[in-house]
Amino acid sequence: MNTLNETHDPKLRSWVVSANAAGCDFPIQNLPFGRFRTAGGVDALRIGVAIGDQVLDLRATGLIHTDDMNALMAASPADRQALRAAISAGLAEGSSQQGAWQGALHAQSALEMAVPCRIGDYTDFYTGIHHATTVGKLFRPDSPLMPNYKWVPIGYHGRASSIGVSGQRVKRPRGQTKAPDAAVPSFGPSQRLDYELELGFFIGRGNALGEPIPIQEAEQHLFGVGLFNDWSARDIQAWEYVPLGPFLSKNFASMISPWIVTMEALAPFRAPFERPAGDPPPLSYLDSPANREHGALDITLEVWLQTRKMREAGAPAVRLTKGNAREAAYWTPAQLIAHHTVGGCNLQPGDLLGSGTLSGRKPDEAGSLLELTLGGKNRITLPNGESHTFLEDGDTLTLRGYCERDGAVRIGLGECAGTVLPAVALDG
């Protein structure tokens, strides 16, 4: 069996040949977890590990004896690391498991993926300081960044039931909106449908109600990371959000990538977490040496758009933005967990914490159309001559993420893609 460190060895190759291709999201150094069934099937979901263009049915290997991802996520870090080492050893070139495990492989293209675990509660944070500043200017020109922003990891509870997996289609929501100069609100399909580029952090072990998780222990409760699109209806949001926050503007659909990249896989891509000079230090419950030394995640993030016209013309998707989570986020996942639980709130295995929109410093690194178009004022011109402000029916929006560093093998988060459908009539 390999040790945990050996699972990151750049020299490690898999007998699953597709995993060794340059640029593959799922080399043997990654080993993310997801839930699958055979496409079109009605059988129960099973736990799989992505390797190259294949999925390893984990129960069929005999390494686990459950189909319950949440139970697997609740395991201790030591047990998780042992499982990772065993999977790595079995998939490595020269493994004696190759014969036995060959039958546990399925082509990814033949599978239907699901939301990777049962998400009991979902919380969306607001860690993207450049996003908060740009959007704040649009909603509140006089006070873009609230006085609490650099002290409180701002977050709010989201809707768990409407979180779907990448590949689904999203109906444009209807709702109330009110133009600034209108006397009364009107009702109809959202005209300012947007995406939000986020990371989703999955909780592993939970905590009991009333027992906060100290920041020193927070990462032991973190299972892994996915790509998260918090679809947003900006016109509905602007009218409804005072005083209690966004509601229908965010709960018609959210979307998560099918693969959870574990904290073990991300170990080579951790980074120091430094506040800009002059900013106040975090309160002590949000601060630890380990968090300062390697609390951040060095993950490159991209957003791609393919309109219906592009798809019909056979034109590929175009990249809207490229940025890095490390530069975008003002708070680390460990800080989010420490803050979420400090008053006693209990987290449970499978709970999802959204990072908030991860926009970079530069305007063209923004993680939403609200920012890229400055509230719809600046149209984006696409290579085929189309121009966009917000999302149009037929648009396919795809988030991608990956980690690259000298001395480490590139790993990817896969993709989180959704296509916009027209609004449906209320009586249909």
Next chain:
Amino acid sequence: MNTLNETHDPKLRSWVVSANAAGCDFPIQNLPFGRFRTAGGVDALRIGVAIGDQVLDLRATGLIHTDDMNALMAASPADRQALRAAISAGLAEGSSQQGAWQGALHAQSALEMAVPCRIGDYTDFYTGIHHATTVGKLFRPDSPLMPNYKWVPIGYHGRASSIGVSGQRVKRPRGQTKAPDAAVPSFGPSQRLDYELELGFFIGRGNALGEPIPIQEAEQHLFGVGLFNDWSARDIQAWEYVPLGPFLSKNFASMISPWIVTMEALAPFRAPFERPAGDPPPLSYLDSPANREHGALDITLEVWLQTRKMREAGAPAVRLTKGNAREAAYWTPAQLIAHHTVGGCNLQPGDLLGSGTLSGRKPDEAGSLLELTLGGKNRITLPNGESHTFLEDGDTLTLRGYCERDGAVRIGLGECAGTVLPAVALDG
């Protein structure tokens, strides 16, 4: 078998003698559902129906074959009504079931009750217009009621994992607060711990993602009602709530009564729903003749307080307020369901919708200490000479609710009671 109408017959009496006592919350006309296990037991939860001071183990009667309350809640209204009629017939004086069902009864005092179903998602609304106005004045003297209030049923997503059942104890939360004149925030136990008097509406049948529930069908998706205390830390709330709404100030604990009083039981206590003269009519998706004719709920609500000193002296709890849900709420449950789903959000069986704090028109009908003390400025003097602004350690706060009308038998919602414990140290 009795018809649904016959289950409300004031002449109906039960062979469970305690159910026939005047003032009993659980006469045979009520028949609320809950989940129980024998006290101190570790066995699985079972579904029970409260009758007098007893609980009928429903599976033991043979009427159902599941312990899954959420599955029962997902039944069609016709199936639910048939089940109610069968329970009513079996518990009625002279029923041939008496001999067989006697063994299915447990004394309530010998049982441990649980949260009555699995709550997937919890949404808290803000339907109490007098509450919104009074609190709005405290937080925003210049604009107490937001321009959207009479158009949008304001709501936000809450935390499901920390909802507990009546009888539990609540640790005072710690968190960040900032006095208006302080330069930086500080961290410590909340000094402004409060309750919120709410009704909790439980969803029965759900809807599919992307398929709104029209208001005409909304009540078919409503299963029943409980008492709900949305414990709140006002000082944490004031510092954290902009711009995305309350978070840690509300998620350290919420509390629901053990019994869900069904919409069938509440049928005799429905009331017309009229907006004050001069208010705008609701948008069409929030309006229906049936909702205007009997969309409201005529439920009397009370709040009782017993301090530690009172308990130690053997003094009974004192009533802080008494009001009525009908006069407090600006939106009906049907409107909340229609609004929640109009953009496509899916509701699931067992989901909980909080009404928001139900304060009456008069200052002494307020549903929170924030209102009763005008933000902590006016102390409340108790009969034993103690005076209170916000909740103190050792306080037991109890919500009660009941329905009374000429020609109908009084039914009660039981109680929702919790006791405040001191904050715990972060390292303990």
